[in-house]
Amino acid sequence: MILLLIAGHVSAGLDIDPYLPPVEPDLTDEERERRQxxxxxxxxxxxxxxxxxxxxxxxxxxxxxxxxxxRPYPVRLTEARCLGCHRMDDLLERPRTRLGWELVALRMQRFNGAHLEPGDRAVIAAHLARTYPAPIYRRVVEPLILIAILLVPLVVWWQWHKRRRPESR
CATH class of the missing domain: 1.20.5 (Single alpha-helices involved in coiled-coils or other helix-helix interfaces)
Known part of the structure; x- marks a missing residue:
């Protein structure tokens, strides 16, 4: 540090002239005023x-x-609630029945924390089912799957209960 103080002014050899604005000849007051x-x-x-x-x-x-x-309320509601996380292509890739859309919305609400007010799920499901209808095979298969999902536990319980109960002769 002391050496720098002793050395005094040091120049890096940079010339600032190219960076300065060009020098103009003396202008008259009138020309200066016109330029301004x-x-x-x-x-x-x-x-x-x-x-x-x-x-x-x-x-x-x-x-x-x-x-x-x-635009209609169901369209705005669907965009507000669904398109924040999903792309429109996601909705088009797998068209579902109204029941299918209800279950998807329920899953999003329960497991993914989607914010849906009471009644939103039904409006969104109806709009999506009407706008992106499921193919005919899906309209037949989805209710059958739901019935199977509901009946399998009942049948299992019934079989378990029947085996557990002693047969009376």
């Missing part, structure tokens, strides 16, 4: 363009919001 006015006009024009662009963007945003608000 021209610069001021450019600044004002840039400000007007920026204001116009901001106004157009705000108008486009209001128009988009109005279009979104004019």
């Amino acid at each position: 006015e021209a610069v001021q006009r450019q600044i004002e024009e840039a400000r007007r363009r920026a204001e116009e662009q901001a106004r157009q963007e705000a108008e486009a945003r209001r128009q988009r919001e109005a279009e979104l608000a004019a």
Whole structure:
């Protein structure tokens, strides 16, 4: 540190002249005033363009919001509750029946923590079943699977209960 103080001013050999604005010959007061006015006009024009662009963007945003608000409630609800986590393609890949969509929404609500108000699940399921209807085979198979899911525990319980109970002769 002491050596730096003793050494004094040290230059790196950089020339700042290329970075300075060009030197202009002496201008008259009138020319200087015209240049200042021209610069001021450019600044004002840039400000007007920026204001116009901001106004157009705000108008486009209001128009988009109005279009979104004019759409049916089930569409807005589905987008608000489902499309935050899922893409629209996810809904199109596996169309389901209303029962299937109800079970999917129930699963999302119970296991994944989806925020659904009372009644939202039914509205969303009805909208998705109507908008993306399931193929005919799925309309037949889904209720059968549900019946099997409900009946299997009952049959197992009945068989267990029957074996446990001593046969009376």
